[in-house]
Amino acid sequence: MGTNPYRLADRRQRLARGRLEGPLPRLARAAPLVGAVAAVWLSGGLYTTLLAGGPTAWAAGFTGLVARIGLVVGALLALTTYDALVRGPDRGVLDIHPLLPGPWLAARVEGLVRDRLPWLLVAAVFLVPVLPNTKAFGLGAIVLLGAWVAGLGAGLGVNLAAPGLATRPALAGLFDAIRGPNPRMQAALLYAPGVALALSGTATVAAAWGAGRLLLGDPVGALGLAAPFVVGALGVVLAVRSAPAMAGIGAVLGEIEAAWAQAEDPEDARAVYLEWSVRLAPAPLRLALRKELRHLWRSHRGWVTASWGLALLAGIAGWSSASDGIGRFAQVGATALAAFGYVGVRLGAGDPPWLDTFLPLRGRIPARALAVFSAMQVVVAVGTATLLVRQGSEAFGVFARLELLAVTLAAVAAWAGDALRARGGLVYLPAALLLWAIGGVA
């Protein structure tokens, strides 16, 4: 433990963070698991459709199921590995000091394994409907583990090796063909996440195919099942060999950032989530709407990211052809909108008391309602889109009802937050409950 300074620093930071954060963030980390359980419950129809039929159809459905879950797991690992290695917060701190490649890589891998291992458990929850068939469950678990290993290994190997590969004369022609205006090393870094994604995805699909063949008694399937572990192992070997090159990565990234800084409009750099929608708003509201969207993103980003999770839940709820699917989607969608609408109160509660005196803005309440309504659209849109695929035109009725609910909730929240500040919740919450009952359940 004491011989690796990066590991020691990681451990000290983890302990300090744990001491200061208290139990709430730890509980929040269980949210993906709770979400997975909810998603499995809400999407029961999906599993029965895929797993219907005789042994051959069952095996095909099973292959499709584990391939989809495995692809998500592998993709998450491959992409977040890039962030952790190349773009993480460590970069600014460590880039100005010498690098000890071996200890650095060991500490990063250990951190990645520790942080990402729970994702495997979350993914395994999606195999619960297969549990009665223990052999299939076991094979599915191996596929998911393989996808996890392949995502991690490919992410490590490709991202660390990319800049070094770009300097090889033998590959100069290839990089020149794909690099556009970027120097070769920059192009290599830009393309690396895509290559890692493709490798882990291909290996995962091979493993899912192998699991399906093994279910049908074909031993050749074992080769497919082993593919992601081979990719993962090769990735780790490549990473170990390439880690010293990370000493020069700061300059490559510095060049990329400098090029962006030259190309970027300063106002674009300040733009936030959904800010493009300002130009669609009525002219008198644009200034206030821009302010509300920036306030929403910068002060309440957790709510915005939560809205994406709610959209995922609504999408899963909508992905059902069961007869009660529409009602279930309406309930989930209305609950998500009612919960998210509270951010409208929070936006008003955070305004300083002197704001009206020193910065009077016309149309603040409608602009705030519009900002909240705009952020709600991801929930309505994702949910309705999946419902449209599974239930056809019946989705439009629910869509209209949810949009009406969203408008009303956003307006009530914006007014309550502005008039009553933090106490606006006392008005909003009962009103939202009433509107939820009318709009979502009735």
Next chain:
Amino acid sequence: MIELQGVRKVYGRSVAVDRIDLTIGAGEMVGLIGHNGAGKSTVLKMLAGQLLPTEGTVRVGGIDVREDPAGARRKLGYVPEEPALYDYLTAREFLELVVAVRGGGDIEAALEMTGLGADADRLIREYSQGMRRKTALAAAVVSRPPVIVLDEALNGLDPPSAARVKAALRQLCDDGATVLLSTHILETVERVAGRVVMLAHGRVVADEQTADLGAEGLERMFLQRIAETAAG
């Protein structure tokens, strides 16, 4: 020792640094001054290996930063304008990390130099902006690298701390270190640096010993060179 030979840095059509030749020897403390956008930070980032020159050679402690970035970094202690630190470590723990990756150093001396001793066991997240800067300074000098580059590193320090840091930098120079100090505060340069280099539009427009600047001092030279550059 710092050497820049024919260094040019181009971003698209914009020339940030235009064929700079500059040598700073061991034991020298040089102030780098210039208006906003003159190219100071680009020069410092090239020394730190965070940008590569489009043309020319940058050497730190005799090592080419392009050929051997890891080796050059070992020779350099760098304080960026906005230092990044680990918020959930104490200053002492952070310096222990730096000492470990640099292969040695004197943590107590670095804490003493920056006046951080009493707060060294508090988490960095609790620090003021000035204390964060002191931590970055301590990290840059803790292992006594032969070259120290400071980008606006004295900004935000209280007067006693600034005086202590200036004295310590002077001592490091006397011990043979090369110090390059970029700042907007001309008075600081005038007091601590033996030589001043002024950049304008990516070029060196003045390179003088501070002792030769006379009674009218650095401010007058600065304004005069800015006016000459704008006119010419």
